[in-house]
Amino acid sequence: MIRIAVQSKGRLADDTMNLLDEADIKINAKRRTLLVQSSNFPLEVLYLRDDDIPQSVSTGVADLGIVGENEYVERGGKAEIIKRLGFSKCRLSLAIPKALEYNGLEWFNGKKIATSYPVILHEFLEKNNIKAEIHVITGSVEISPGIGLADAIFDIVSSGSTLVSNNLKEVEVVMKSEALLIANKSLSDEKRTILNQMLFRFEAVMNAVDKKYVRMNAPKASLRAIIEVLPGLKSPTIIPLADDDWCSIHTVLDEKRFWEIIGKLKELGAQGILVTPIEKMIL
Numbered sequence: 674m675i676r677i678a679v680q681s682k683g684r685l686a687d688d689t690m691n692l693l694d695e696a697d698i699k700i701n702a703k704r705r706t707l708l709v710q711s712s713n714f715p716l717e718v719l720y721l722r723d724d725d726i727p728q729s730v731s732t733g734v735a736d737l738g739i740v741g742e743n744e745y746v747e748r749g750g751k752a753e754i755i756k757r758l759g760f761s762k763c764r765l766s767l768a769i770p771k772a773l774e775y776n777g778l779e780w781f782n783g784k785k786i787a788t789s790y791p792v793i794l795h796e797f798l799e800k801n802n803i804k805a806e807i808h809v810i811t812g813s814v815e816i817s818p819g820i821g822l823a824d825a826i827f828d829i830v831s832s833g834s835t836l837v838s839n840n841l842k843e844v845e846v847v848m849k850s851e852a853l854l855i856a857n858k859s860l861s862d863e864k865r866t867i868l869n870q871m872l873f874r875f876e877a878v879m880n881a882v883d884k885k886y887v888r889m890n891a892p893k894a895s896l897r898a899i900i901e902v903l904p905g906l907k908s909p910t911i912i913p914l915a916d917d918d919w920c921s922i923h924t925v926l927d928e929k930r931f932w933e934i935i936g937k938l939k940e941l942g943a944q945g946i947l948v949t950p951i952e953k954m955i956l
Contacts, residue, residue, distance in 0.1 A: 674715045675867045676708075678735035681720040684831075685761040685852060689739045692758065693718075695952070696874035715867050726855075727752060733857050736864055742850040743829060747790050752855040756872065759879060761852040765790060767845040768836050769825045770818050775844045781805045781825065787817035788827035797847045815839045880954040883928040889938060889946040890914065891922055902937045904930070925951070 680686040693700055698714040710717040719735050723744050730738040731751040738752065743765055745752075767786070769775060778801050785806045788794050798805055808823050815835050817823040829850075830836065830843055854875070856868065891899050896911070899922060903909050909924035922943070926934055935946065 674710075674717060675736045675864045675871075676717050676719055677737040677739065678719045678721050678726045678729045679739050680723045680726065683723070685723065685739070685741055688760045688852065692739075692760070692875065692878060695878045696871070698871070698874070714871070716871070724748060730855050730857050733859065736857050736860055737868065738855045739852055740855060742853050743790065743793070743848070745853055745855065746848070747792050749792075750855075751858075753858050754853055755856050755868070756854040756875070758852040758854055758875070759882070762850065763829050763831045764849045765793060765827065765847045766830045766843045767825060767827050767847065768815075768830070768841040768843045771840045771842045775842075778803055778845065780844075784824040785822075786825045786827050787814050787823035789814055790827060793848065794827045815841060877953040877955045880956055881951040884951045884954060885926050885928055885931060886923070886949045886951050887926050887935075887946065888921060888923050888949075889943040890919055891938075891941070891943045893918055893920055895941045895943075896920065896922075899938060899941050899943060902934060902941070904934070925954070 679689045690700065693711075698716055699712045700709055700718055701712070706720075708717055708719050719729070721729060721735075723740060724747075726735070726738040726740040727745050727748040727750060729735045730740075737755075739758065741761060741763070742757075743763070745754075767781070769780070781798070781803050782805065785808050786794065787808045787810045789809070789811055791807050791809050794807055798807075808817070810817060810822075814826045814828045816839060817826055818841065819839060826841065827847070830846075833843060836843055854872075860868065900909060903922075903924050904927070909922050912921040912923070914920055931948075938946065
């Protein structure tokens with residue numbers, strides 16, 4: 674049995690539970706007790722506050738953890754980073770009142786900055802030789818300038834809508850963050866084996882993100898040109914059809930370039946293009 678610490682609520686918690694579900698690691702989401710065991714995998718989930726996860730993993734209270742990179746760095750990150758998970762992406766940024774003119778980092782000299790991430794902010798200011806006062810807040814940082822508590826804030830930004838609603842503007846991105854899978858550095862060989870099994874499932878799920886399985890019929894005369902357009906994993910699968918002048922082509926496309934490539938395929942004579950989502954992909 675291996676224990677993983679996850680955030681008890683919020684977007685990262687939702688994304689984490691979705692990943693476990695897609696990896697067919699079943700957790701009873703309705704049982705919101707502190708510790709819940711999987712019904713089909715040797716894993717138990719420990720629900721914690723996000724800022725408690727790095728220490729819990731580094732001290733061995735939990736074997737693994739899924740935590741935002743921002744919290745991992747802020748808490749001194751003594752656990753081992755196993756994998757970047759690619760979800761719950763955000764950034765830690767400096768923001769100031771919208772009405773003020775910003776002329777570079779020197780603006781922050783002599784200013785008071787409210788934040789829940791004093792360690793990261795201190796290192797950034799020191800590195801850039803900025804002398805500012807750091808005011809640590811654990812609640813709603815974004816309201817600080819509006820009530821006269823600080824001149825600026827340093828906080829998590831995702832869409833930026835919270836800044837807009839508080840008449841703030843983002844002026845400096847200090848670091849980018851995403852979900853990390855971390856592990857205690859003293860895991861036993863038995864627990865490493867379970868971790869590797871879980872990683873295998875995670876990677877199969879993550880490999881399929883934004884990927885589409887595409888099948889099409891195409892004239893053999895255009896086959897070489899079509900293959901050059903397709904950015905398949907290795908090479909597309911070519912299947913002969915009853916009509917000797919035509920063939921069927923199967924491949925995987927990244928959704929980011931999907932419409933661009935489909936347009937080129939149509940120009941080269943591809944027909945009957947069928948697109949289906951991919952749930953898992955093992956490379």
